Amino acid sequence: MTQNTPAPVPSSSEQPARRSTAIDAVATSYYETLLELIPNFATELGIAGHETEYQDYSPAGIEALAEAARNTLRLLEGLQPADDVDAVTLDAMRERLGLDLEIHEAGYSFAELNNIACPAQDIRAIFDLMPTATAEDWGNIAGRMxxxxxxxxxYISSLRAGRERGHVAARRQVEIVIEQSAKYAEDGGFFDSLGTTERGDDGELPAPVREQLRAGAEAARGAYRSLASFLQDDLLPTAPEKDAVGRERYALMSRVFLGSAVDLEETYQWGVEELDRVIAEQEAVANEIREGASIEEAMRILDEDPARQLHGTDALQAWMQDLSDRAVDALAGVHFDVPDVMRRLECRIAPTNEGGIYYTGPSDDFSRPGRMWWSVxxxxxxxxxxxxxTTVYHEGIPGHHLQVATATYQRALLNPWRRNAIWVSGQGEGWALYSERLMQELGFLADPGDRLGMLDAQRMRAARVVFDIGVHLELEIPERWGEGTWTPDKGYDFLKKNIAISEGQLNFEYTRYLGWPGQAPSYKIGQRLWEQIRDEVRTSEGDAFDLRAFHTRALNLGSVGLDTLRRALVSAS
Structure with a gap:
């Protein structure tokens, strides 16, 4: 079955089918508008009809998205929720679309440029999700190239418009995207690998398709050469040296990634204290690995253990898949509700070398499964x-795969906007980090080495709270970590002491935090808010509290802002 053929997906046994409401109709209409305005979004969902298209990245396209949000909010005025599902939809749409418009009106939507999440990467990355079985599939790839x-x-015209409004990404971000764009455009690079394809999964490709692929690849390479030239010659000379975005922009972006307005100073101080707490826990586990060992010594012991080593990306992929499969088998039906259609999760090595590990959700009909990607x-x-x-648990089950696929599965309960078109990092990444700690509580990290790995991930996320808020708001450095106010250079040294990853990965992460303000702390802050909400519900329900049922209720809401999540779960308990 190809990706574009709808597969029957059973409705959830956990929720009865509900009648569509006026609020559902508005949300669905907005979702359908998004599919028209963002064709690559349709590809992400595996929906046919837009295989060769891209969204309009120009100022006109950005304004069209803003007008769709304005119109949707106007249509919601005066509508009353028919049930609890409607109440959450109304709450979530007002919060999300309202923030979209705040960002648009501030002009930031015209200046998106960083090393991980902007059109420069998105335009290329959509090819990773396109089917490759048939000659028609490869014709679509050629058409999109x-x-x-x-x-x-x-995209270039929007960057120009952003510059006219006084918004240009920091020099560091422009330089890394120049490097990325040049790499996409180079001979033998990503597009050449597509353009020289001669066989699909189903056999040899016809000559006309092979010629279209060659032409498409050359066009795509030329476009990225043009982007690199524009960035180098036009944008870079106007790019500010300063990385810190300041309090006003940071507070806005923090709300975007959390769906909650947190006290930034209190959260910063909590991050400092949480980092100290995690380090103390690491020291205790290091002593389990070898009595008297420091954290660094324990890590070295683990790194040198042949039983814990993998050599080559094939071995890495096989190990990821095996661990993921075992986690699904152990958790499904015992600790979590995992319908059969969600039990398939593919682990893959990404076709790029940019660094990072990430998850992509299943197609709307589940014919393309959820996938865990490792960019080495x-x-x-x-x-x-x-x-x-712990990374496999974060990206797979019970982390992102359980979360994202559950929302996709809930077609009998949620409208398509709720299922597929909303993602709040603090809720989503917070859940995945919450899941890592939960796996320890459930006994899946009994091995001291694996537990130290989980704590290493927790330490990294706590350090990111301190770094991200501290550097962008230029706060005072805690005495343990230095003196004066935070700068990127001081922050790099701090990260190097607290994040045990390779130099290549560290450089990628460091640049990411500087160019994507508010996103990195959303993991740990989101985990904190998830735990607070769980504890509030536990207190409210007393002896009747059931953890598996709480998780099911929470995940069935889909990805919503953390304030919306709290209102939905705490008021219902």
Missing amino acids: ANVPGAIEG PEGEDSFTTWKET
């Missing part, structure tokens, strides 16, 4: 399992 120049041209930096070929066991 041929449309890369238009997408890049629109160039030159890295050895991996240690003790660090990454």
Whole structure:
């Protein structure tokens, strides 16, 4: 079955089918508008009809998205919820779309540029999700490559518009995207690998398709050369040296990633204290690994253990898949509700070398499963399992896969906007980090090495709270970590002491935090808010509290802001 053929997906046994309401109709209409305005979003969902298209990245396209949000909010005025599901939809739409418009009106939507999450990467990354079985599939790939120049041209015009409004990304971000764009455009690079394809999964490709692929690849490479030239010659000379975005912008972006307005100073201080607490816990586990060992010595012991080593990306992929499969088998029906259609999760090595590990959700009909991707930096070929066991739980089950696929599955309960078109990092990444700690509580990290790996991940996320808020708001450095106010250079040294990853990964992460303000802390802050909400519900329900039932109720809401999540769960308990 190809990705574009709808597969029957059973409705959830946990929730009865509900009648569509006026609020559902508004949400569904907005969702359908998004599919028209963002064709690559349709590809992400595996929905047919937009296989070769891109969204309009120009100022006109950005304004069209803003107008769709304005119109949707107007249509919601005066509508009253028919049930609890409607109440959450109304709450979530007002919060999310309202923030979209705040960002648009401030002009930030015209200046999106960083090393991980902007059109420069998105235009390329959509090819990772396109089917490759048939000649028709490869014709679609060729067609979309041929449309890369238009997408890049629109993006460049928006960056110009952003500059006119006084918004240009920091020099560091412009330089890294120049490097990325040049790499996409180089001979033998990503697009060349597509353009020289001669066989699909179903056999040899016809000559006309192979020619279209060659032409499309050349067009895409040329577009990225143009982007690199524009960034180098036009944008870079106007890019500010300063990385810190300041309090006003940071507070806005923090709300975007959390769905909650937190006290930034209190959260910063909590991050400092949480980092100290995690380090103390690491020291205790290090002593379990070898009596008297420091954290660094314990890590070295684990790194040198042959039983914990993997060599080559094939071994890494096989290990990820095996651990993921075992986690699904152990958790499904015991600790979590996992319908059969959600039990398939693919682990893959990403086709890029930019660094990072990430998850992509299933297609709307589940014919394409959820996938865990590992982008391995160039030159890295050895991996240690003790660090990454918790990563598999974070990206798979009970982390992102359980969360995202549950929302996709709930077609009998949620409208398509709720299921597929909303993602709040603090709720989503907070859940995944909450899941890592939960796996320890459930006994899946009994091995001291794996537990130290989980704590290493927790330490990294706590350090990111301190770094991100501290650097962007230029706060005072805690005495333990230095003196004066935070700067990026001081922050790099701090991260190096607190994040046990390779130099390539550290450089990627450091640049990411500086260019994507508010996103990195959303993991740990989100975990904190998830735990607070769980404890509030536990207190309210007393002896009747059931953890598995709480998780099911929470995940069935889909991804919503953390304030919306609290209102939905605490008021219902």
